[in-house]
Amino acid sequence: MLRTLRINARLFLEGALLSYVALFRWLRPMTYLASKIMMPLASILFFTYLGTYATSAGNASFYVIGNAIQIASVSGIYGVTMSIGGDRWEGTLVYLFGTPANRLAMFVGRAFFHVLDGILGVLIGLGWGVFLLGLDLSQTDFPALLITILATTFSTSGLGLLLGCVSLVSLDTMFVNNLAYFALLIFSGANIPVTTLPGWMAAISWAMPLTRGIAASRGLIAGESLATVAPLIVGEVAVGAVYILLGYVLFRWFEFQARRRGTLEAF
């Protein structure tokens, strides 16, 4: 029992590290700077200026916080999806399915470093907000905010794991990823208050990751306590867990179908 646990833990950590390194094998500091720091900055600036033009300069923090937390979805969706789908594109999927390795450890491990990377991305985004757009963090409970960011990157990575499985059966991975990322811009409450959305759209919002994380972050930065926003954080983790579960079921189904039909490497 203990040995199995040890093996699975090793599989989880080594798989997590190797898939992250493999994904960014081409990575140079300049590439990271462009895609993980400058691109999110430009996105925060665009939506904050659009938002303040639409409302007033006094609402800047609403858009800064929303779009900084939204950065979690860059790692969560694109990073995780490419880590999962990469096994198919690089031809390593057949070897993975040939091993007796614990599938859950292998599957969830793909998201681990992207959760950490996502936290860093959100912190950088909030830093941009403070330095460039006057975001005031003086009332913030920082440990609680960190917990909220962790919960949010966890849930967006859950969505990434589910979309990653779609990339195992679809050739239009980037289309699906882009659609999910841009849909979150509408539904997550980053730019449009969820309360102003029609009922059916609000229902979709609350079923998606990010929505509760953004709401909790706004509350904490405005001076609310951890206890007040705890239900939102718990809800965010629960949403993430549901997406991971759905993704894992799809992953196992795909493995079963691929073995049965002999389509493991079919494109």
Next chain:
Amino acid sequence: MTLSAFRQDLRVLFLTFEITLKMIAVDSFVLFGILIQPLIIAVLAIWMLTPKDPTQAIFVVIGSGMTGLWSTLLFIGGNSITRERWTGTLESLVAQPTPLSYVIFGKNLASVLQSLLSMLASYALAALLFDLELRIVQPLPFAVSIVLTVFSFVCFGLILAPVFLLNPAVQQWQNAMEFPVYILAGFLFPIALLPGWTTPFSYLLAPYWAARALHATANGSATPQELALSWGMMALFGTLYLVFSRYLLRVILRKARADATLGLE
């Protein structure tokens, strides 16, 4: 150049245009950039801007359509030579007698014209789904502005493609270059909101003058002086891009032949 050679070059340009049009019409990545992304930005902008002022609807339609134009040019036009390198057809293109610039022009023209669909899609979305009143107040100047916009965007693409090919480090910034132009060109909000030091950068971008002309002709605020300035700047920048791209392409071809690296990353 003889008239017959010029006719042959034009034939290559139009064939490239036709083939590119067919290829990108079924490319899901391109379709996302042309239709879905501008529509999502339009929905966001309509939701954010029109409750305060419903007359902003046409501003949103044009602005979100222009985001589609720029994104398509950046990702499709910018990669127009690099893509040939990836597919192993660059050597054949370079070896044929028609200058490479005609081929890139044809490709960019196809992607820019197709991305005008994003403006039509945003128009339909705002009119049908959001039931907003949309009217182009100065239709003829608006049409001329569209023609000049297409010209200046296509010529801008002629610069992007060789720059991305010459320097892969610049291409790594492709994703990061999308939103800054949305901001600096004033597609969806006036550049007056930005810090003053950014204004000269806006003035150097043909998309800024395009957005200025299209917004002004749509809402009817375009004076003859305003039109002359915007149209003149688009024509000027388009021509400058055209001239500079010829130089860049010469550098690329000389370098590639001397180093024998034409097909190499």
